[in-house]
Amino acid sequence: MSMIRDLRAVVRPSRVSLRKDNGAYDTTRDPATPSAVVDCGVYRDGARVESPEPLTPHEAMRQVRRDGGFVWIGLHEPTEAEFAGIAGEFGLHPLAVEDAVQAHQRPKLERYDDSLFTVFKTIHYVEHDELTANSEVVETGEVMCFTGRDFFITVRHGGQGSLRALRHRLQDDPELLAKGPSAVLHAIADHVVDGYLAVADAVQDDIDEVETEVFSPGRKGSPRGTDAGRIYQLKREVLEFKRAVAPLLRPMQLLSERPMRLIDPDIQKYFRDVADHVARVHEQVVGFDELLNSILQANLAQASVAQNEDMRKITSWAAIIAVPTMVCGVYGMNFDYMPETHWKYGYPVVMSITVAICLGIHRTLKRNGWL
Secondary structure (H helix, E strand, O other): OHHHHOHHHHHOOOOOOOOOOOOOOOOOOOOOOOOOEEEEEEEEOOEEOOOOOOOOHHHHHHHHHHHOOEEEEEEEOOOHHHHHHHHHHHOOOHHHHHHHHHOOOOOEEEEOOOEEEEEEEEEEEOOOOOOOOOOOOEEEEEEEEEEEOOEEEEEEEOOOOOOHHHHHHHHOOHHHHOOOHHHHHHHHHHHHHHHHHHHHHHHHHHHHHHHHHHHOOOOOOOOOOHHHHHHHHHHHHHHHHHHHHHHHHHHHHHHHHOOOOOOOHHHHOOHHHHHHHHHHHHHHHHHHHHHHHHHHHHHHHHHHHHHHHHHHHHHHHHHHHHHHHHHHHHHOOOOOOOHHHHOOOHHHHHHHHHHHHHHHHHHHHHHOOOO
């Protein structure tokens, strides 16, 4: 049972924020790699079988069938032709093969006769100095896993979510790898979901920043519409995050609750922990969406209030200007018999009365908060 107690320490290294360069997301395929096969290894009794030359999937599977153990093959964005030989070698179902090659699948778990097909969406937080209306906040990729009795195949799509570091960590724990392909499936699920938790923390910081700016008292706001654009862009990124997390709830529940002959019973119980973390992230993402809705509505309400204040000021000044306009209009008429036109004090009296009325209107409007 010591292997089980050490399971989290192996597959879940100390969690740090994705805002730091922690190596959790490294490069994808080595430019020198001539094919989609990133790595191919045979594992027996929890240890990787050393080979003087890199093994092909066919050679690796032949060793497994002869000497036991299981083979772990990692591929990155294989073409249909590149994947056809591997699919035939391991007897993968055509529908699952089609999904693995075409990518852009929603997270899911499908059971076939001799294998499980699992799809995970990987999420990477995109660093940015300032959140704008065009900022990319999260970047997604895909990890597809074929789990069999004596094989485990991963197919990755996108530039993020490399499993190289995870493979090395698992190789450092032979007792865990001795549990077979189901231990690798759990490690990948836990690795992906831990990435969700780190991204959720980073997105929370962005939402807090936007919320603070929108509700800051007396702020000198950005040009009208800029805040709404930033909030809407952040809402779109949260929606993309939600599409990666929400469909994964059911597959993790199945892996943790329903007995499956390809999943070791000692490993299955730890899928409950992964399922709990997925549920937690899902609640966070749903909360993000609702909070952004409230922030967006508050921002639009503030913009409406600002427009009303502007209209009140314009209306107030229009009322003040109406007084001299009316007086000038009256005395601008070309009538011969206007009593005040030939009065010595007519001009200063009319101007004084006009200014007094304007000052009185201004004082009244200012007292009522219109100016």
